[in-house]
């Protein structure tokens with residue numbers, strides 16, 4: 001066993017295999033990156049109620065164990081398996097992906113939710129924060145998308161969901177690094193959709209406005225705040241109806257349409 005694989009096996013908690021799906025009890029299988037807190041945890045709970053078997057990934061072993069225990073207890077069976085992984089450890093991705101697929105018995109849905117928003121001000125310039133946001137929000141996503149896409153393409157099925165943000169739609173004075181990282185993910189997903197739709201693979205881009213999670217604590221001015229449970233329900237409905245892009249709340253779609261069309265000569269005078 002090579003060193004990389006050994007590291008992954010050591011980082012993965014003792015994981016029982018989920019019960020095998022049968023023709024009478026078919027099970028969808030999903031991986032969620034960034035699933036111990038906030039929207040990721042809400043998505044995990046929601047998918048478990050819809051009968052999914054889950055490979056849950058996050059960096060914090062205690063929180064990850066807690067969400068798996070909660071879901072498995074609620075289901076009276078092991079349906080959620082924990083895997084400790086930092087989304088910036090790109091080299092681990094291919095082997096970890098294979099291990100989770102083996103544990104789950106396949107894969108139907110992949111969700112990249114991990115994200116960080118590092119606070120800054122309109123007059124500070126901090127490359128280190130920009131680098132971290134690009135690494136977690138964009139490069140980590142690309143590492144996983146590159147592992148998942150060829151598998152779904154070969155299968156001729158599967159769903160890929162990326163959690164971007166309304167922040168992707170326009171570069172604003174507040175946080176250029178966060179805007180750029182979320183725009184990178186949204187553009188990458190659009191390109192993947194254009195590649196994969198013809199192979200039967202569905203790609204969904206999610207652009208939340210404000211969600212009531214730990215991340216919101218670093219955003220001073222908020223309104224139309226949605227609960228992570230509501231956002232998870234919106235995302236699931238969008239998956240089922242095979243939408244391409246959704247905003248949650250939906251009204252953000254109209255607002256961002258207007259904001260996207262504000263001419264630059266006016267937009268650069270605004271302070272948001």
Ligand SMILES: NC(=O)c1ccc[n+]([C@@H]2O[C@H](COP(=O)([O-])OP(=O)(O)OC[C@H]3O[C@@H](n4cnc5c(N)ncnc54)[C@H](OP(=O)(O)O)[C@@H]3O)[C@@H](O)[C@H]2O)c1
Pocket residue numbers: 033034035036037038039040057058059060063085086087088113114115116117136163164165166207208209210211212213214215216228
């Ligand atoms: N909250 C909002 O208002 C809002 C609005 C628009 C978009 N979003 C996006 O929605 C997604 C979910 O955000 P949230 O509000 O639920 O935020 P959150 O409560 O801060 O949760 C973020 C999750 O991502 C995980 N994560 C962060 N860095 C990671 C890494 N390097 N490797 C693995 N996991 C990592 C965190 O794990 P740890 O516990 O290890 O930190 C946590 O589970 C993010 O992509 C965010 O950018 C949020």
